[in-house]
Amino acid sequence: MASAARADYAAAAVAVLTGTGHEGRAYELSGDVAWSYPELAAVVAEITGTEVRYQDLPADEHRAALTGAGLPAEVADLLVAIDADVAAGRLADTPGELATLLGRPTTPLADTVRALL
Secondary structure, eight states: OOOOHHHHHHHHHHHHSSSSSSSOOOOOOOOSSOOOOOHHHHHHHHHTOOOOOOOOOOHHHHHHHHHTOOOOHHHHHHHHHHOOOOTTTTOOOSSHHHHHTTSSSSOHHHHHHHOOO
16 A cells, blocks of 8 residues: 555645646545555554564454444445455555655655554
8 A cells, every 4th residue: 555644645635736837637545655564563563562463354354343343234245356466466556646745755754644643
């Protein structure tokens, strides 16, 4: 997944709303570097000093865990589908448009996790 920090997306929105030449354009906004769930777990472990292990679940077990935690079936189905798309690399594109709008690289994953924790 090639996500970015919320502040990066907000800064890009400001750039588009206050800048010129954006009329009629659509942007594919993503972070500069794609990451996987095991990589995210490793970053969280490194920052917190706590063991964090990612465990991939088959779709049916994932759905059962989500509904067992109280999520409606429709929401669980959506999240399971999104995770299948992530696993297939469908959210890993890094076209660089967000960084171009920002005028700088996007915030690294570790910096985002550190700020959130």
